[in-house]
Amino acid sequence: MKKTLALILIIMLFINIYAYGATGYTNISNIGLYNNPDYGSGIKDALKMSSRLEILEEGDKWCRVQTPDGKTGWIDKFFITLPSERYVANNIPYNINIRESPTTGSKIVGTLKPGDRAEYIDTYHSWHIIKYAGGEYYIASWLTDIEYKKSEKIYFLHDSINIRSKPSLDSKVTAQGNSGDSFEVVGEEKGWYKIKLNDGSFGYVAAWLTSHDINSLKSDHITYKKTSHDLNLRTGPSVEYDRILTLKKGETVKTVAGENGWDKIVTQNGYVGWCNNYYLKETLPLAGKVILLDPGHGGHDPGAISYSGKFEKYLNLSVAQNLKEVLNRAGAAVYMTRTGDTYITNKERGRLADKLGADILLSIHHNSLGNSDYFGLSTYYNTINYKSPAYGYNLAEAVYLNAISINGVYRDGILDRNFEVLRETNTPAALIEIGFMSNPTEEMNIHNLSFQNVMVEKIAGGIVDYFYAYSN
Numbered sequence: 001m002k003k004t005l006a007l008i009l010i011i012m013l014f015i016n017i018y019a020y021g022a023t024g025y026t027n028i029s030n031i032g033l034y035n036n037p038d039y040g041s042g043i044k045d046a047l048k049m050s051s052r053l054e055i056l057e058e059g060d061k062w063c064r065v066q067t068p069d070g071k072t073g074w075i076d077k078f079f080i081t082l083p084s085e086r087y088v089a090n091n092i093p094y095n096i097n098i099r100e101s102p103t104t105g106s107k108i109v110g111t112l113k114p115g116d117r118a119e120y121i122d123t124y125h126s127w128h129i130i131k132y133a134g135g136e137y138y139i140a141s142w143l144t145d146i147e148y149k150k151s152e153k154i155y156f157l158h159d160s161i162n163i164r165s166k167p168s169l170d171s172k173v174t175a176q177g178n179s180g181d182s183f184e185v186v187g188e189e190k191g192w193y194k195i196k197l198n199d200g201s202f203g204y205v206a207a208w209l210t211s212h213d214i215n216s217l218k219s220d221h222i223t224y225k226k227t228s229h230d231l232n233l234r235t236g237p238s239v240e241y242d243r244i245l246t247l248k249k250g251e252t253v254k255t256v257a258g259e260n261g262w263d264k265i266v267t268q269n270g271y272v273g274w275c276n277n278y279y280l281k282e283t284l285p286l287a288g289k290v291i292l293l294d295p296g297h298g299g300h301d302p303g304a305i306s307y308s309g310k311f312e313k314y315l316n317l318s319v320a321q322n323l324k325e326v327l328n329r330a331g332a333a334v335y336m337t338r339t340g341d342t343y344i345t346n347k348e349r350g351r352l353a354d355k356l357g358a359d360i361l362l363s364i365h366h367n368s369l370g371n372s373d374y375f376g377l378s379t380y381y382n383t384i385n386y387k388s389p390a391y392g393y394n395l396a397e398a399v400y401l402n403a404i405s406i407n408g409v410y411r412d413g414i415l416d417r418n419f420e421v422l423r424e425t426n427t428p429a430a431l432i433e434i435g436f437m438s439n440p441t442e443e444m445n446i447h448n449l450s451f452q453n454v455m456v457e458k459i460a461g462g463i464v465d466y467f468y469a470y471s472n
């Protein structure tokens, strides 16, 4: 009898370990980590967009979380994206090495045997990060499969989304789905979800067109508003609720929801609460900002040449033109280093930002490598000519953290590089490599207009976050 009880206790212990410790991410920049599950409890810290969180406890409205640097606290669940819990599986007949860092030259710490699985945490630099022997280690993504721990759903974000026979834009369309439709997801591959259809068959959908959680914040629901009066922030949507703090007249806040004349808002310092929206006036978040966009390469310089033979210079220009429109709508004055297929030196591009008196310079590129297995999105800054190393970094980081929040876009890092276009300017400058043209899957994604539209919205969101956090 005692043995049975001990066994039950051990099983319960494992169930607990299994249930807690899922990985989530913040879905808005600068969000409060609260002392208690209560808007009035005060915040310990404000977390950046796409901050990784270990979920320690999940309630209806709040999660208790731990950050990678060990801080614990509570976050309103609305501001957390909770991807499904996943395994990395070895489905090939050989052992796969588990390594200390994401390179084939790094130390081997163990192996994943054929048929074995390990807990998946994230993907970085084309390697999966897994839990192994009490730590976090790396395993090659191109040798392994991602599998789901249990039945999970994804939701379609738009109408007329194609469901395909393979995880690729050139495969056959077998069905379509509309906004709000949900499907069971059973696996994922380089930006695509494998889903189970109603007739029991399987299909693939582009991850960037889907969401894990229909109830959490969607970035296109954020509007920026300015207070027209000193204004109380309260713990709920009426004057009956406690006052948290008083916003000053002229402060800009993010509105994320509303009911009965009250807006749910996030302040610049990360406090969440409710305000009477009579005193909140919508504002363009980039009004008065001057932005120089730089579509990389051009003319006799094609840039990278893709897996299927397409030139990077055309792709950079089309993304920049699309981004310009989004930034214009947000109130910015936007200039371009080139609007056609012309060649300009990188030095001239950098200097133009200073000449224009631009607030920022963003250079747009797509990556390429000899090894077609590599994928992911990276941003760059340069510290050579800057007084403060944070100058270009803040922009590179804000753009990166927004862009990698897209489902199916993977992290490749924020890196300090001595790129001429970044070096030859005194304007805060960053460069983005949106994806690898040398990777057959990513190449198709980055040439796809629906992917580009989602991407430019996120890049614009990063630019707004940059100005909101650093220059108001």
Ligand SMILES: [Zn+2]
Pocket (backbone or CB within 6 Å): 296, 297, 303, 304, 312, 365, 366
């Ligand atoms: Zn390039």
